[in-house]
Amino acid sequence: MSTIEEIAKQAGVSRSTVSRVINDDPNVNEQTRERVLEVVSSNNYVPNRAARKLAGGRTGVIGLVIPIGVSRLFVEPFFPILIQSVTNRCNHLNRSVMFWLGEPEYERRSITQILSNDLLDGVIVSSLQDKDPIVEALHYSQIPFVLIGRYRDNLPVNFVDIDNEKCTQAAVNYLIQTGRKRIATITGVAGTLVSRERLDAYRSTLAKAGMPVDEKLIAEGGFVEEGGYAAMANIFPHKPDAVFATNDAMAVGAIRYLREQGMRVPEDVAVVGFDDAPFAASYKPALTTISQPIGELGRQAVDMLVKIIDQQPEELMTQVLPSDLIIRESA
Amino acid sequence: MSTIEEIAKQAGVSRSTVSRVINDDPNVNEQTRERVLEVVSSNNYVPNRAARKLAGGRTGVIGLVIPIGVSRLFVEPFFPILIQSVTNRCNHLNRSVMFWLGEPEYERRSITQILSNDLLDGVIVSSLQDKDPIVEALHYSQIPFVLIGRYRDNLPVNFVDIDNEKCTQAAVNYLIQTGRKRIATITGVAGTLVSRERLDAYRSTLAKAGMPVDEKLIAEGGFVEEGGYAAMANIFPHKPDAVFATNDAMAVGAIRYLREQGMRVPEDVAVVGFDDAPFAASYKPALTTISQPIGELGRQAVDMLVKIIDQQPEELMTQVLPSDLIIRESA
DNA sequence: CTTTAGAATGGGAACGCTCCCAATATCTGA
DNA sequence: TCAGATATTGGGAGCGTTCCCATTCTAAAG
Structure with missing residues (x-):
C-alpha cells in the first residue's frame, strides 16, 4: 500500500502537488497533473481515508441510516429500491455507503454516538419517528445530513420528500x-x-x-x-x-x-x-x-448531501418531488 | 467533541494512561482507572476512529460484503436473517457494521479497492462466486476476513459453513x-x-x-x-x-x-x-x-473475525455447523 | 530591461491516537 | 538497609493526509 509521499517521489513532485491532483485542485500544471495521475494509477494508489479524515479532509463515506427493524426493512419494497438507488448514486459519485439498519430503541443510543464521531462525511436518514432523537443528535453533532421525509419540529433540516x-x-x-x-x-x-x-x-x-x-x-x-x-x-x-x-x-x-x-x-x-x-x-x-419516485428520492438525497458536504451552503436545502395517483383496476 | 488529551488533563493523568484505560490495558492502577473512566463517561468521550486507525489501532468497524444484486438480496430469507445476526452480534461486541451490497461486476473492482485500504478492521463475506476475485484481493490485502460458505481454491481462508x-x-x-x-x-x-x-x-x-x-x-x-x-x-x-x-x-x-x-x-x-x-x-x-442455522452462522463468523483481529492466530480457523433434514408434509 | 501579479510548487504543522521506551514509585527479599 | 524487581506513569515519535504560508517561476506590463 503506497503513500502519497511515495507517489510524489515517483512523479518527481512534492506531497502537496499530489494532494492537489487527487483533490482536483485547479492550481496544477496540466502536464504535472497527467504525470501524477499516471503514477497514481500505475501504483493503484488510493488515499488512506483515516489519514484524510484526520487531516480535516473527507473520507468519501456516506452513512445511510434506516432506524427500523430488519424484519420490516425486508418486507416493504420501499427500502430495497431506496437502498439500491442510494448505493448506485454514491458509487457513481465515487463514494462508499455505510449502512445502519438500526433495531428499535436499544440501538438508537449507540447510533447517535457513532454518528457524532466517525468516519462519515455525512448521513442520509430515512423512516424517522416523530421527534426522533437521532435528528436532534445529528443536528447538534454538526455532521451534514439529509432526511428522506420531512421532520416536523422546530429544528431546521435539509430534506427530500414527496408531497x-x-x-x-x-x-x-x-x-x-x-x-x-x-x-x-x-x-x-x-x-x-x-x-x-x-x-x-x-x-x-x-x-x-x-x-x-x-x-x-x-x-x-x-x-x-x-x-x-x-x-x-x-x-x-x-x-x-x-x-x-x-x-x-x-x-x-x-x-x-x-x-x-x-x-x-x-x-x-x-x-x-x-x-x-x-x-x-x-x-x-x-x-x-x-x-412515489423512490429511486429519485434516494438519488436526490445523495446529490443534496454531497452538495452540502462540498459546498457548505448557508441556506437550508429542501426538495419535494412530484408523485401521482395511478388509476388501474382496484378503484 | 473532546480529545484524549482533554480527558487526560481533566483526570490529572497523561494521554498514555487514558489510552491504556480505554484499551483495557491491565497496567493501570485501579483507582486511576476509575477516575479516568468517570471523566470519560461524564464527557461522553468516544475515541476518534480515524486517529485510532492511523496510529495503528483498530477502528471497531467490521465490513459485511454480500456481492449480489439487491433484488436477490431482498427476496431470499437467508440474507435478512444473516444481516440481522451479524449486526446484532457486532453491536453486542461494541463494533459497527459497514455494509457492501455489491451489484454485479461493475462494483467488484471498486469493492476490492475499497477494502484493501480502509477503515475496516476486518471483513465478512458471503455468497461468493467460484473463483471470486474478491477473495484473492482480500487475501493479498492482509486484511483479516472470514467467509460464510467455503471457498474452493488453493487459497487458505477462514470460514464458517454448513455441511x-x-x-x-x-x-x-x-x-x-x-x-x-x-x-x-x-x-x-x-x-x-x-x-x-x-x-x-x-x-x-x-x-x-x-x-x-x-x-x-x-x-x-x-x-x-x-x-x-x-x-x-x-x-x-x-x-x-x-x-x-x-x-x-x-x-x-x-x-x-x-x-x-x-x-x-x-x-x-x-x-x-x-x-x-x-x-x-x-x-x-x-x-x-x-x-440451516443462519443466525448462528452469522454470529460465529463475527466471533471468528473478532478473534482473528484481536489475537492474530497463526492457524486457519474453520467451523462447520450442523444442519438437519426436517421432515414435514411435502415429502 | 525591470517590475509585478499570478501561476505553480514545496514543506511545516496539525489532526488525535497508539506504540515504545524511559522514568519514577513501590515492593521484595537477603 | 540496599539492590533488584515490579507496578505505574509520562512523553516522544509517527501514522498519512490536508491546509496554510512561503517560495520559486513565468509572463505580461511599464
Whole structure:
C-alpha cells in the first residue's frame, strides 16, 4: 500500500502537488497533473481515508441510516429500491455507503454516538419517528445530513420528500368523485411521520368535501400485509365502500380479507394503495395506487448531501418531488 | 467533541494512561482507572476512529460484503436473517457494521479497492462466486476476513459453513428410502459455490445408491420463486416423482407449478426444500426442508473475525455447523 | 530591461491516537 | 538497609493526509 509521499517521489513532485491532483485542485500544471495521475494509477494508489479524515479532509463515506427493524426493512419494497438507488448514486459519485439498519430503541443510543464521531462525511436518514432523537443528535453533532421525509419540529433540516398531503388528497378525492360514501383508511405505524401526514390529509380531505370522518373506518396496519388484512377485518363490520391503504402491501392484505368475505374489488369496495410497488401493476386486480419516485428520492438525497458536504451552503436545502395517483383496476 | 488529551488533563493523568484505560490495558492502577473512566463517561468521550486507525489501532468497524444484486438480496430469507445476526452480534461486541451490497461486476473492482485500504478492521463475506476475485484481493490485502460458505481454491481462508454435502445426502437419501425413483433437482445460480456443492452431492448420492443420474431432471432456478416454477416446468415432462429444490423459495415455485398441473404434493411428487425459511413450517403443505442455522452462522463468523483481529492466530480457523433434514408434509 | 501579479510548487504543522521506551514509585527479599 | 524487581506513569515519535504560508517561476506590463 503506497503513500502519497511515495507517489510524489515517483512523479518527481512534492506531497502537496499530489494532494492537489487527487483533490482536483485547479492550481496544477496540466502536464504535472497527467504525470501524477499516471503514477497514481500505475501504483493503484488510493488515499488512506483515516489519514484524510484526520487531516480535516473527507473520507468519501456516506452513512445511510434506516432506524427500523430488519424484519420490516425486508418486507416493504420501499427500502430495497431506496437502498439500491442510494448505493448506485454514491458509487457513481465515487463514494462508499455505510449502512445502519438500526433495531428499535436499544440501538438508537449507540447510533447517535457513532454518528457524532466517525468516519462519515455525512448521513442520509430515512423512516424517522416523530421527534426522533437521532435528528436532534445529528443536528447538534454538526455532521451534514439529509432526511428522506420531512421532520416536523422546530429544528431546521435539509430534506427530500414527496408531497404526502397532496397525494392523499388526490387519492381520497378520486374515491369521492367516483361516488364512494364510506371511505376507510388503513394507516401505517403510529408515531411515524409518514403515517401521520397521510392520516391528517385523509381527514382534512373528507372534511373539505363535507363528508363525516368516522373513526371506526380508521385502523392501523403497520405497513405490512398481515396488518392490512387485520385492519380490514376491523373496519369491515362498519360497511366501508372504499379503502385508502397507505401502502401497497396493506392494500393487498385488505383485498385478501375482502375476498374472503365474498366482496368484489372494486365493485363492492374500492381499494387504493400507496407506493406503486413493483407488484402493483401485475396484481389482480391491478392496484390503483400512488406512485412515489423512490429511486429519485434516494438519488436526490445523495446529490443534496454531497452538495452540502462540498459546498457548505448557508441556506437550508429542501426538495419535494412530484408523485401521482395511478388509476388501474382496484378503484 | 473532546480529545484524549482533554480527558487526560481533566483526570490529572497523561494521554498514555487514558489510552491504556480505554484499551483495557491491565497496567493501570485501579483507582486511576476509575477516575479516568468517570471523566470519560461524564464527557461522553468516544475515541476518534480515524486517529485510532492511523496510529495503528483498530477502528471497531467490521465490513459485511454480500456481492449480489439487491433484488436477490431482498427476496431470499437467508440474507435478512444473516444481516440481522451479524449486526446484532457486532453491536453486542461494541463494533459497527459497514455494509457492501455489491451489484454485479461493475462494483467488484471498486469493492476490492475499497477494502484493501480502509477503515475496516476486518471483513465478512458471503455468497461468493467460484473463483471470486474478491477473495484473492482480500487475501493479498492482509486484511483479516472470514467467509460464510467455503471457498474452493488453493487459497487458505477462514470460514464458517454448513455441511452442504452431508445435508444434501440426507435429503436425497430420504427420498430414495421413501421409494422415489425419479428424483429431480432444482439448482441455484450457476457459478455459485453453494449450488455446485449441492449439485455435486446430489449426483454422488444417487450414484452411490446405484441410481442413474438423468440430466433432464436437473434444472436451474436461480434461487428465486419464479425460477423454481420455471425449472419445474422444464423438468415436469420427464416425469419426476420427487424434487430436491436447493432452497425453499424455489420449492414453493415448484409446488405452484405442480399444482397447476393437477399434481398432489407429496403423493404424486415429493418436494424437499433447503433453508427452513420462516414460512416453511406454515406453508401448505408444510415444507420438508433442511434447516440451516443462519443466525448462528452469522454470529460465529463475527466471533471468528473478532478473534482473528484481536489475537492474530497463526492457524486457519474453520467451523462447520450442523444442519438437519426436517421432515414435514411435502415429502 | 525591470517590475509585478499570478501561476505553480514545496514543506511545516496539525489532526488525535497508539506504540515504545524511559522514568519514577513501590515492593521484595537477603 | 540496599539492590533488584515490579507496578505505574509520562512523553516522544509517527501514522498519512490536508491546509496554510512561503517560495520559486513565468509572463505580461511599464
